[in-house]
Amino acid sequence: MPCRTLVLLGGVMFKYIKKCALKTLQSNNISEFPIPIYAIEQIIIDHYFDIVIIPTLRKSCVFDQTLFVANLPDTEFRISLAHELGHILMHDFFIHSSRFEAQANAFAAYFLMPPSMFEGDLKQLNEWDLAEKYGVPVESIIKRAALITELSNKEMRIF
Template sequence: MYYYISQKAAEVRTRFNIVSFPVHIADIEQILIDLDYDLVILPDISKACVIGDTIMMPNAENPEYRRLLAHEVGHIFLHDFNSFRQNPVNTRKCECQAEAFAAYFLIEESLFLEDLKYLNDEELAEKYGVPIEFILFRKTLVDHLAA
């Protein structure tokens, strides 16, 4: 499962010519525009979601906003159904898949493996423009591709 998701993230980066890190927020927003999605920021929500062709986002700081955008792009490329109608087990699986997509999309595997040798978690978070908790999650995915 994780290999497929890592490949899909790489395909999306290639398709939209994403070659620098941290991935620019404007580049992720452009992907959504190119796919005919509308982006709405709502200050009263705590989680992002896709409803039809609209992505509703909470007002968040840049590292978290970047992660949330990439997560929602993951849903678009991995899931072609309404998750509101899924049972809780399937919903959790889809959320895990979208989060893994975001991790692979925002933090390319070979660069990350090299950076792990020299940078601590805080430096990694700064380099990739993501929250430190996301770096910790991304580290858990390294072993999944090797297995």
């Protein structure tokens, strides 16, 4: 079942996105990290989207019911798929706006690095170990860690 965020603003929007990401993990019985790429692909396929990998593509995009994805290293591919899954679940149509991109980025962060697990790991592991555990680039770990403190400061601006 899709999550919709079009009318939500600020911190409320990000709380809703977190809830949507956690619901997606739970409803798909995902508890293995890093999340296997095939598991993310299967969720996308289950929402009636085809996935096409194009080696020369620079950035992933959705057209009609097809997700076109660049051929990226696994860590970046995982982020890209989770980002596009966020668009699929939260947006009725695909418009490139900073708000929609921020929502899809936040969804990917919460989906790939769930709050309770990530926040516990953040106290014990460095950014390189976290990147390995969650299968994402180090830059994504830094942004995800900032998401914790930024939301407590009212509004998310990192994405």
